Amino acid sequence: MIGEPRLDALLALQSTDMRIAELIDRSEEIPRQRAEVAREITTLENEQRERGQALERTRLDRRARESELETEQERRGRYERQLEQVKTNVAYSALLSEIQGAKRRIGELEDAILSLMAEHEEHEGRIAEIKVELAAKRSEAAGELDALATEEADLALRLARDQVVREALVAAADARIYRLYDRLRRGRRFPALVPLRGQACGVCHGHLPPQIVREITHHGTLHACEGCGVLIYAE
């Protein structure tokens, strides 16, 4: 036997706590839902950033190759002018081979510059596409995110109100019974207060001794079920 329970207040506390638990569950889902809505946008934003960085890399790479190309072209021009002034066959063929080398290098650099230009264009094209996709996705998401923000604010308000109600009910509750109830509540053991069903616990259907059934039904006392731990009362 636990004692005079002030049952109505305790039942009111339990329904407040069950509502609080639901409000908390829902509040915890919102950030996940928001992340879900934002996921596609985040993916696009990441690609946009990566493409932007790649664009900058190709631009710098191309500038370096272009300056190298200019150097090679000058070198080649210099060799070609020297060619007109050489006196020996040995010097002539040495210069020719330098010119060949410069030409080969110029060809390689021109190829590299062309492929960097193509890469640059590809990034620019994709960046333009992403911009359009992002605008569409953002306006799609805006409505959903607004609804979530509204719901979140509403949940916070209801939670705050229920917390005030709960504090008043706890203050009015019998301390010893409250402790028993609170242990169940912390374990999210809802319902923690369960009506007697016949001569058994309404949750685990464990039978209670006749003496205890009498105490519950005639004296309005609460008993902790030995089977499952809930607090049993008479309706």
Ligand SMILES: [Zn+2]
């Ligand atoms: Zn039980």
